[in-house]
Amino acid sequence: MLLFKNKIFLLLAAMALLMGSCASDDDTPGPDPGPGTGGDISDQVSQYEARAFDGVKRAGVFYEIYVRSFADSDGNGIGDLKGVTAKLDYLDDLGVGGIWLMPVYKCNSEHGYDVIDYMTVNPDYGTNADLEELITQAHRRNIRVILDFVPNHMSDRSTWFTEACKSVDNSHRGFFHFETAEKASSWLGWYPVKSGTTSYYYQGAFDRSMPDLNYGPAATCQASATFRAVTDAAKFWIDKGVDGFRLDAVKHVYDSETSDENPTFLKKFYDNVNSYFQGKSVLGDPNVYMVGECWMGTEQMAPYYRGIPALFDFTAWADRLLYAIQHSHAKWFPKDMIEEREIFARYRADFIQATKLSNHDEVRARTSLGGTLAESLERAKMAAAVLLTSVGSPYIYYGEEIGMIGDKTQSGGDRNVREPMLWAPKAEDSFRTSWIPSANSYDINVGNVATQAKDVRSLYNVYRKFLRLRNTYPALATGTISLPENFDDTKSDNKQVMAFYRTEGSEKLLVLHNVSPAQSTYTINHAIDRPVADMNKVTVTTKSPTEHVVTMPAYSSIIIQL
Numbered sequence: 001m002l003l004f005k006n007k008i009f010l011l012l013a014a015m016a017l018l019m020g021s022c023a024s025d026d027d028t029p030g031p032d033p034g035p036g037t038g039g040d041i042s043d044q045v046s047q048y049e050a051r052a053f054d055g056v057k058r059a060g061v062f063y064e065i066y067v068r069s070f071a072d073s074d075g076n077g078i079g080d081l082k083g084v085t086a087k088l089d090y091l092d093d094l095g096v097g098g099i100w101l102m103p104v105y106k107c108n109s110e111h112g113y114d115v116i117d118y119m120t121v122n123p124d125y126g127t128n129a130d131l132e133e134l135i136t137q138a139h140r141r142n143i144r145v146i147l148d149f150v151p152n153h154m155s156d157r158s159t160w161f162t163e164a165c166k167s168v169d170n171s172h173r174g175f176f177h178f179e180t181a182e183k184a185s186s187w188l189g190w191y192p193v194k195s196g197t198t199s200y201y202y203q204g205a206f207d208r209s210m211p212d213l214n215y216g217p218a219a220t221c222q223a224s225a226t227f228r229a230v231t232d233a234a235k236f237w238i239d240k241g242v243d244g245f246r247l248d249a250v251k252h253v254y255d256s257e258t259s260d261e262n263p264t265f266l267k268k269f270y271d272n273v274n275s276y277f278q279g280k281s282v283l284g285d286p287n288v289y290m291v292g293e294c295w296m297g298t299e300q301m302a303p304y305y306r307g308i309p310a311l312f313d314f315t316a317w318a319d320r321l322l323y324a325i326q327h328s329h330a331k332w333f334p335k336d337m338i339e340e341r342e343i344f345a346r347y348r349a350d351f352i353q354a355t356k357l358s359n360h361d362e363v364r365a366r367t368s369l370g371g372t373l374a375e376s377l378e379r380a381k382m383a384a385a386v387l388l389t390s391v392g393s394p395y396i397y398y399g400e401e402i403g404m405i406g407d408k409t410q411s412g413g414d415r416n417v418r419e420p421m422l423w424a425p426k427a428e429d430s431f432r433t434s435w436i437p438s439a440n441s442y443d444i445n446v447g448n449v450a451t452q453a454k455d456v457r458s459l460y461n462v463y464r465k466f467l468r469l470r471n472t473y474p475a476l477a478t479g480t481i482s483l484p485e486n487f488d489d490t491k492s493d494n495k496q497v498m499a500f501y502r503t504e505g506s507e508k509l510l511v512l513h514n515v516s517p518a519q520s521t522y523t524i525n526h527a528i529d530r531p532v533a534d535m536n537k538v539t540v541t542t543k544s545p546t547e548h549v550v551t552m553p554a555y556s557s558i559i560i561q562l
Contacts, residue, residue: 041453041454041456041461042456042460042461042462042464042465042468043465044456044461045456045461045462045465045535046465046533046534046535047534047537048530048531048532048533048534048558049532050468050469050472050473050532050533051472051473051532052472053468053471053472054472056471057095057096057097057142057471058471058474058477058478059095059097059388059394059467059470059471059476059477059478060097060098060144060393060477061095061096061097061098061388061393061394061395061396061467061470061471062096062097062098062099062100062144062146062354062393062394062395062396063091063094063096063098063099063100063395063396063398064099064100064102064359064360064395064396064397064398065084065099065100065101065102065398066079066102066360066398066418067079067080067081067083067084067101067102067104067125068110068124068125068418068433068435069398069418069419069420069421069433069435069436070083070084070087070398070421070433071083071084071086071087071421071423071431071433072431072432072433072434073085073086073431075430077433077434077435078124078125078433078435079125079420079421079433079435080124080125080126080130081104081121081125081126081130081131081133081134082126082130082133082134083431084099084101084134085130085133085134085137085138086431087431088134088137088138088141088143089141090449091141091143092141092142092143093464094401094463094464094467095464095467095468095470095471096143096396096467097142097143097144097471098143098144098145098146098243098289099138099143099144099145099146100146100147100148100246100395101145101146101147101148102148102360103115103122103147103148103150104121104122104125104131104147104148105117105118105119105120105121105122106120106121106122106123107122107155108155108157108209109209110435111414112148113148113150113153113206113210113248114153114154114155114156114157114207114209114210115150115154115155115158116154116155116157116158116159117158117159118149118230118233118236119233119236119237128240131240132240132241135240135241135242136241139241139282139283142283144243144244144283144285144289145241145242145243146242146243146244146245146246146289146291147237147242147244147245147246148245148246148248149233149234149245149246149247149248150248150249151213151230151247151248151250151253151265151269152205152206152212152213152248152249152250152252152253153204153205153206153210153211153212153213154210154211154213155209155210156204156208156209156210156211157209159172160172160175160176160229161175161176161211164176164178165193165194165195165202166195166196167195167196168195168198171225174214174216174224174225174226175213175214175225175226175229176202176203176211176212176213176214177202177203177211177212177214178195178200178201178202179200179201179202179203180200180201181199181200181201183201184200184201185201187201189203189204189205190202190203190204191204191208205252205255206249206252212252213226213230213253214226215227215253215265218254218260218261218262218264218265218268219264221264221265221268222268222272227268227269227272230269231269231272231273231276234273235273235276238273238276238277238280238288239280241282243281243282243283243285243288243289244288244289244290244291245273245288245289245290245291246290246291246292246293247266247269247290247291247292247293247308248293249293250262250266250292250293250294250304250307250308251294251295251296251304253265253266257296257300258300260303260306262304262307263303263304263305263306263307264306264307265307266292266304266306266307266308267306267307267308269307269308270288270290270307270308270309273288273290274287274288274290287309289309289310290308290309290310291308291309291310291311291312291352291354292304292307292308292310292311292312293312294311294312295312295314296314297315298313298315298340298343298344299343301313301315302343302344302346302347303347304347305344305347305348305351306347306348309348309350309351309352310351310352310353310354310393311351311352311353311354312354312356312359312395313340313353313354313355313356313392315340316336316337316340316353316355316392317355317356317357317358317365318362320333320336320337321333321357321383321386321387322368322369322383324498324515325369325379325382325383325386325515326369326370326379328495328496328515328516328517328518329495329496330495330496330497330498330513330514330515330516331492331494331495331496331497331498331499332489332495333386333390333498334390334481334483334498334499334500335483335487335489337390337391337392337481338481338482338483340353341353341391341481352393353391353392353393354392354393354394354395355387355390355391355392355393355394355395356387356394356395356396356397357383357384357387357396357397357400358397358400358417359395359397360397360414360417360418361408361414361417362408362417363406363407363408363409363417364397364399364400364404364405364406364407364416364417364440365380365383365397365400366379366380366400366403366404366405367405367406367407367440369383373445375517376403377403377459378517378554378555379515379555380403380459381459381462381535381555382513382515382555382557384400384401384459384462384463384466385462385466385513385535385557386498386513386515386557388463388466388467388469388470388476389466389469389470389476389502389511389513389557389559390481390500390511391479391480391481391502394470396463398421399419399421399422399441400463401459401460401463401464402422402446402447402448402449402452402458402459402460403446403447403459404419404421404422404440404441404446405440405441405445405446406418406419406439406440406441407440412439415436415439416439416440419436419438419439419440419441420432420433420434420435420436420438421433422438422441422442422443422446422447422448422449423448423449423450424448424449424450424451425443425448425450425451426443428450429448462535465533465535469532469533469559473502473504473507473509473532473559474504474505474507475502475503475504475507475508475509476502476509476559477504478504479502479503479504479507479509480502480503480504481500481501481502482500482501482503483499483500483501484499484500484501484510485525485526486525487499494520494521494522496514496515496516496518496520497512497513497514497515497520497522497552498512498513498515499511499512499522501562507561508561508562509532509559509560509561509562510524510528510559510560510562511557511558511559511560512538512550512552512557512558512559512560513556513557514552514553514554514555514556514557515555516554516555517554517555518554519551519552519553519554520552521549521550521551521552522549522550522552523547523548523549523550524547524548524549524550524560525546525547526546526562527545527546527562528540528548528560528561528562529560529561529562530560530561531558531559531560531561532559532560532561533557533558533559534556534557534558534559535555535556535557535558536553536554536555536556536557537553537556538550538551538552538553538556538557538558539551540558540560
């Protein structure tokens with residue numbers, strides 16, 4: 001069911017939110033820690049005491065930011081780079097180890113993927129100097145910065161393209177795909193343009209305003225002027241301190257998604273940029289970080305690991321975790337993740353599985369999870385707990401930590417999932433952007449950072465708590481995943497509970513999640529040390545040194561040290 005589809009439901013939702021999810025257990029607001037001040041109210045999410053956090057953000061969790069909607073520093077209604085800089089303390093306190101900035105370059109759209117100039121910051125967002133200051137301040141907080149980078153296409157208003165269109169012998173002609181009108185006039189994704197008095201067609205697979213770049217044959221792409229120009233742009237930002245890049249639409253650089261052309265191009269691109277990166281990392285990283293968007297199934301995506309070290313795993317959310325929570329069908333999720341990783345390892349031993357819930361191109365996670373207002377909130381907490389305890393390298397989309405909602409398939413499209421971040425009650429929120437009005441997420445139905453920070457039962461405090469746990473325990477941050485000894489693939493009993501081990505060196509944790517709205521029990525048939533964290537009051541009853549009965553209320557989690 002889609003959330004908040006009419007005003008009546010919105011009012012009912014707000015009443016339920018105020019009565020059911022914005023108060024502490026005794027209906028008395030807790031102390032206000034102030035976002036970014038290191039308050040400890042999120043520790044109250046769990047009744048058990050975890051190991052003290054040593055300040056090392058070993059989990060490396062990334063946070064995706066749409067700058068236009070994130071934080072407005074100058075009151076003009078548009079989010080900007082200085083606004084992001086102003087919120088670095090918030091991100092640091094949340095536990096974030098890296099930020100991914102959606103395109104910040106000069107462009108011709110609100111989304112920014114139609115780049116006019118790779119080396120110039122979008123004036124709406126500020127200046128190159130503003131971005132350099134953001135990078136400097138992020139590094140002081142041990143937060144890495146990666147830029148969205150678009151190797152597949154540019155804007156039709158870029159100098160490269162306007163020059164290329166002037167004549168067939170222009171030095172930029174080879175940067176793009178051109179064909180004669182006789183040959184290409186009936187092809188999908190090809191558009192007419194005149195060079196002098198002669199008509200030609202150029203390729204723009206995404207849109208006529210975004211002509212595709214041409215690197216020549218993949219095997220020799222590094223010899224092309226296009227490759228040199230694009231890698232030079234990446235190196236320009238490395239010189240400014242950038243730690244890496246998120247590569248957009250990597251399966252589209254060459255037309256065939258399944259040939260070896262795209263992985264071949266990516267490897268040459270990565271090797272070239274990484275070679276330049278050596279010795280330049282302010283934070284001491286040995287290699288440039290590069291993660292690709294490759295929206296494909298596991299088997300189809302895996303060969304792309306031959307090209308770059310990290311890829312977003314869309315399947316883990318859309319086909320696995322989302323289904324598990326919606327249908328209380330969680331038992332096999334850890335097994336599926338293990339099998340996915342075995343496939344990835346065939347192509348790259350040191351692969352990075354970039355996990356996530358939603359992003360800027362998808363329906364917001366809480367909306368996808370569905371259910372009533374109260375149930376969607378509990379499901380969103382459950383999704384966060386699984387994301388931050390399971391294997392992989394997690395990403396959080398801005399606003400996900402407060403449960404922002406939005407469905408891009410509805411009227412409004414992408415804007416529904418790129419609305420203004422809610423920092424404080426609207427009357428007090430000097431950083432709230434207003435370039436578009438919020439049509440889905442409001443103080444009244446979602447809340448905001450300031451109000452949720454005071455509420456021990458809020459989604460924000462679940463994110464903060466589980467980020468702290470992942471940063472504290474190496475087993476959660478970088479450990480392996482394995483199944484309990486009593487896992488039986490053939491039985492569907494207790495299918496609402498997922499159980500898995502996370503292990504790093506001598507540290508071993510058992511993680512249990514009950515993703516259903518009903519109470520469940522789980523029996524541990526081996527020795528344990530102690531519980532270190534839980535969500536929603538999980539109890540452990542010891543029958544003997546090797547028998548422990550775990551009683552798990554609805555939508556609950558527990559982490560047990562072995």
